[in-house]
Amino acid sequence: MRVNLMCPSCAQSQGGVGRWFVEMIREDGLYTGKCPHGHDLLLATQTLPHEMLFEIALNAIYDGYNREAVSSFTASMERFFEFAIKVIAAKRAVTPDAFADAWKQVSKQSERQIGVYVFLYLLDFGVRPIILSHKMTELRNDVIHKGKLPDRKEALTFGNAVHQIIQEAVRQLRSTHLDQVNAVLGQHVAKTAEKMGNTYPRTFQVTSTALNIIDDVTTGYKPFQQIIVARGISF
Numbered sequence: 001m002r003v004n005l006m007c008p009s010c011a012q013s014q015g016g017v018g019r020w021f022v023e024m025i026r027e028d029g030l031y032t033g034k035c036p037h038g039h040d041l042l043l044a045t046q047t048l049p050h051e052m053l054f055e056i057a058l059n060a061i062y063d064g065y066n067r068e069a070v071s072s073f074t075a076s077m078e079r080f081f082e083f084a085i086k087v088i089a090a091k092r093a094v095t096p097d098a099f100a101d102a103w104k105q106v107s108k109q110s111e112r113q114i115g116v117y118v119f120l121y122l123l124d125f126g127v128r129p130i131i132l133s134h135k136m137t138e139l140r141n142d143v144i145h146k147g148k149l150p151d152r153k154e155a156l157t158f159g160n161a162v163h164q165i166i167q168e169a170v171r172q173l174r175s176t177h178l179d180q181v182n183a184v185l186g187q188h189v190a191k192t193a194e195k196m197g198n199t200y201p202r203t204f205q206v207t208s209t210a211l212n213i214i215d216d217v218t219t220g221y222k223p224f225q226q227i228i229v230a231r232g233i234s235f
Contacts, residue, residue: 005041007039009039025052031045042196043203054162062231066150069159070155074140077132085113160224163227
């Protein structure tokens with residue numbers, strides 16, 4: 001998996017139009033070294049974990065790794081649940097430290113995380129959130145736990161289901177909890193900034209991914225079919 005990065009020095013010298021290059025993705029979102037023109041770099045992406053995992057899944061399908069795609073789609077969904085829970089907790093004035101302490105109790109148990117997500121969502125919005133259907137849950141379990149090798153259509157169908165789960169919830173969160181969405185995103189960026197230390201110059205970038213929490217999707221979001229076509233993927 002590679003991610004598009006833009007050298008800020010190239011952008012400045014070219015009137016705001018930077019030179020994009022690729023680097024192997026890092027979990028911490030930090031990239032150092034030199035761009036293709038030799039400029040020293042210290043840059044970070046503010047992409048959230050669920051956004052990057054979803055992108056990794058799409059790349060896996062493009063490369064023909066359908067089993068890995070289902071696994072990454074699943075991880076993306078679960079990390080989104082964590083993000084959404086943080087947003088709802090922030091709405092109720094739960095501090096980041098208090099949240100982190102409580103999250104330790106469920107951090108290694110995905111089913112408990114889903115349960116927390118479902119009932120917090122219900123309490124805040126009065127309706128049950130969209131979650132995986134029984135059929136999609138069986139597919140996930142067969143792939144993750146039984147070693148099933150899904151075909152492309154199965155992987156894409158699963159990805160479509162995860163996309164809907166995430167984007168419908170994002171639309172709800174952005175329409176009623178936008179301040180908290182931005183606050184939790186800010187906490188993520190701040191943690192990344194801490195890892196950068198006092199080194200300057202440095203920059204943050206928003207990478208181009210299929211999911212992006214800063215996009216306004218309150219009136220609708222890009223269909224999954226459009227996303228995969230743009231990436232040269234077909235059913």
